Amino acid sequence: MKPFFSTIFPATDKSDWLIQAQKESKSVQNGEDAYESLLWQTENGFVLEPYYTANDFTNSPILTSSTGVETIQTAQKHSLGWLNAPEYTITDEKSDNSILRDALARGADALVLNLPDQLDQPDNLLSRLLNGIKLSDTPVFFHLNPLKATTFLQTLKTVAPYQLKGGLLMDAGSSTAEVTRLTANSPQFRTVCASSHVFHNAGATATQELAFTLASLTDTYDHLTRDGLTIEQLVPKTVVSMSVGTSYFPEIAKLRAIRVLLARFLSAYSPSPFPSLLLHCQTSAFYDAKTTVNTNLLRATTEAMAAVIGGCDVLTVHPYDMVVRTSAELSDHEFSDRIARNVSVLLKEESYLNKVADPSAGSYYIETVTHKLVEAAWLLFLDIEKQGGLSMSLASGFIQNELERSLQAKVETVRNGKVLVGVTKFKVDEPSAGENIPANDFTGSLPARRLSEQFE
Structure with a gap:
């Protein structure tokens, strides 16, 4: 006997979802590659799909690599x-x-x-x-x-x-x-x-x-x-x-x-x-x-x-x-x-x-x-080790340059419309409380930043 819900909601696979998502995306955006707008181009150097199922694990590197499930x-x-x-x-x-x-x-x-x-x-x-x-x-x-x-x-x-x-x-x-x-x-x-x-x-x-x-x-x-x-x-x-x-x-x-x-x-x-x-x-x-x-x-x-x-x-x-x-x-x-x-x-x-x-x-x-x-992190770690380790990468400025690029990319994302609640949207004017003095902030040669600093 089939479970009750399976008779009301028949099983579907990811291809069915993709077809429906493509239809609805086109109806909204009227574009041939509308589905591309649902992909997340992450700051971490890889792309994420909007939806994953067991189908994605079949013959996937995640099952065969050294970091399998x-x-x-x-x-x-x-x-x-x-x-x-x-x-x-x-x-x-x-x-x-x-x-x-x-x-x-x-x-x-x-x-x-x-x-x-x-x-x-x-x-x-x-x-x-x-x-x-x-x-x-x-x-x-x-x-x-x-x-x-x-x-x-x-x-x-x-x-x-x-x-x-x-x-x-x-x-x-x-x-x-x-x-x-x-x-x-x-x-x-x-x-x-x-x-x-x-x-x-x-x-x-x-x-x-x-x-x-x-x-x-x-x-x-x-x-x-x-x-x-x-x-x-x-x-x-x-x-x-x-x-x-x-x-x-x-x-x-x-x-x-x-x-x-x-x-x-x-x-x-x-x-x-x-x-x-x-x-x-x-x-x-x-x-x-x-x-x-x-x-x-x-x-x-x-x-x-x-x-x-x-x-x-x-x-x-x-x-x-x-x-x-x-x-x-x-x-x-x-x-x-x-x-x-x-x-x-x-x-x-x-x-x-x-x-x-x-x-x-x-x-x-x-x-x-x-x-x-x-x-992604392991590849970057190996790159740092080839440069002589973290201390040498800091001395050469490699770490600082990488972090500065990442910071500016985050700032640009906010400038381009990403919402910072209470900063770029839903902001309430409040009396200034002065600048805090962080305790034991052992940052060495790297500055301590806040993403909202440039928008406050």
Whole structure:
């Protein structure tokens, strides 16, 4: 007996859909190649169809390449849920301690802390800041001056003399090998970090963001293995930190792609599988707007959903007014901090996105985008390696030139009609709040940008 719905809605294949789409496109546009208008010429160097079915997977490279569907899905996170890790900039350790403890009582599972550059008395600061917060139960991730990392870790081990959870969310530096050894007895405290934020905030495409982050990790591992650490020591201590933008499905695919790329990269060291690297995601600063700042909440919610569906282990949702905060106001935004924290809570408690691992697995569209991003990013990564790695590519200006082209292409897209809600459309005039001072913005030679800057 046929299912009820199959008698009402007979099966069709993609060719039927294409015929109908071609007819309707011609009726609207009256053009021979009207279907071409439905194709998405992405900024990532490949074209996407408007619609994918099982037919597209028959004899497709996605099934026969080294990043076939099975390989893509094997590389993904298979555990449920994520850590809700709001970010705070520390200005007064005693009052900030109350804020942190309140956040943990109201839905936060972990913390991301921006520490001041000057840590003249780190023992006093940490003992007051972490009073009542046990790092063996609550993971805490720190942003700090890389030159202070060794002293900081020595002090932290004195203040919290037990196994630590969390890590350092800063790109590797000269102290990384030492702090990795210092925390060898805390396997859940990550000390090796490769982040995409500097590239993302300079205007990178998803392909560039993936390739440059992988190249950054390659340089880091090269330095650390020369310093005497083994790859088996490094992988469990590694965290990859990614910014997540507003392009919903491609951002989901980007996060799935980074896991595939990392698995392929690590297979060069050993054919045996390594433990999965921790993936921290944060909502984008690049797409935030200073005008009509409430629209940033819409962006952050979309970005947070993409991060969760893409498989993040730790999620930081930035407050919607972060872009207009000044250094004097950083601890005076209780409402926006609470809303940011609750975005993650709602995705768990009301959307139940913590009930399934890799929910996009099997989606013809997302699997295809993931595959295309992996292949495009891998080719760019190999090109960077031929130039001597990320450091040499930065020194030659290659990375900067690539990012500048990408940024200008994004700006031109907006000039040509792409809507930035609250900036180019639905804008509400608001009093100026002044320019914010981003905390711990370790951008090196790459500028931190926002897409809406030229339109505000």
